[in-house]
Each structure stands twice: as C-alpha cells, then as structure tokens.
Amino acid sequence: MKTYLLIIVSLFLGMQLSDAQNSSMAKKADPIVWFGIDFTKAKFVRVAETGQQLKDVLIPINNLVPSEPGKYDVAKYFKKQKVVTSLDTEQKRNDAVNVSELTVADPITLTRDDIQQVVAAYAGASDGAETGLLFVAENLDKSTQKASMYVCFFDIKTGNLIHSVKVEGKARGFGLRNYWAGAVYQIMKSWKY
Secondary structure, three states: OHHHHHHHHHHHHHHHHHHHHHHHHHHHOOOEEEEEEEOOOOEEEOOOOOHHHHHHHHHHHHHHHHHOOOOOOHHHHOOOOOEEEOOHHHHHHHHOOOHHHOEEOOOOOOOHHHHHHHHHOOOOOOOOOOEEEEEEEEEEEOOOOEEEEEEEEEEOOOOOEEEEEEEEEEOOOOOHHHHHHHHHHHHHHOOOO
16 A cells, blocks of 8 residues: 555655756746637637637637737747747638637646647758747636646747646636737736746
C-alpha cells in the first residue's frame, strides 16, 4: 500500500514540476508570434444566431489585435518585448469552419489531444521566432456570457505544445463581434503565468 501511495505522489509531483518548467519556458520566450484565435473546435452554446452569422464574426475578432493594438496589446499582457502577428494560418483554418457544426445546446470539453491537434496545424507557420502563442476557442456560451479558450504557447518548428491553460473571459460589448471580443480582452487582461 505504501509503495502504491508513493508512486501516486511521485507521479503527481512530477506532473507539477513539468507544468512549472513549461510555464517557465513560456514566460521566458521572447520574441513570440501571435497566431490569433483558432475557432476550428469551438462551439457557440445556446445562441440565437445562425452558424453563418457566427462564422462571419470570427475573422474580424482576429483582426482586432493588429487594428486596435492599444487595447489588445499582446506584448503588454503577456510581458514580451517583441510580438510578431501572423494571421494567415488562422484565417485559412477559420474560413474552413463548418457552419452547420458551430452551434450546440450544451458546452463541450476539449482534451489535451484536441488542443495539440489544433496547435500542430501551425507548425512551421512563421520564420524567425521559436515560440508561438495561439488561443484555441472552446465554448462561447451565451447563457453564462462567457467564452472559454486555451491559451497555448508552442514550438513553431515542431508544432508541439509548450504550455496551455484554459481561461474564461466575460463577454461584453455592443454588437455580436464586440460582445465576444470583450471575452477575448478579458482573457488577455487577466493572464498570469
């Protein structure tokens, strides 16, 4: 029994140490490439809009970082000296989202494998910086007025996750785009390693 307990404690401590090392790697990474928000696995929960209306909102949200850098200041919120923005891969992927699968009645839960699969699609998507930053959208839930997203740091060359954390942001703002962009802003603003 003692051996069994010792194994469980060792595994738990090993996982915590690994998470701490990965968090430290993400924190030290500078410069980074901001790849935007990937909506390919996202679900809009209990919304009145059609899948097409929602899809039409996805790309403009990603354009807020370069068009409103004072508010959506990735460098400031993630404490980086230099951030390069690269939205080409995100735009192609989000353009391919199937509108008939965007809306659901109940929230979903993405697995670590789901997150890794999304991040892997960005492997080699930028020259220069070694580390990418991507938000992987999970649920945008109208009933709770919250969006859940995974903040993911990853190795651009290999597409392997370095560190990911699930974060929620409160949706707010006038109009469909600004409402969900409010959640993105809250997620950025509240970021802590």
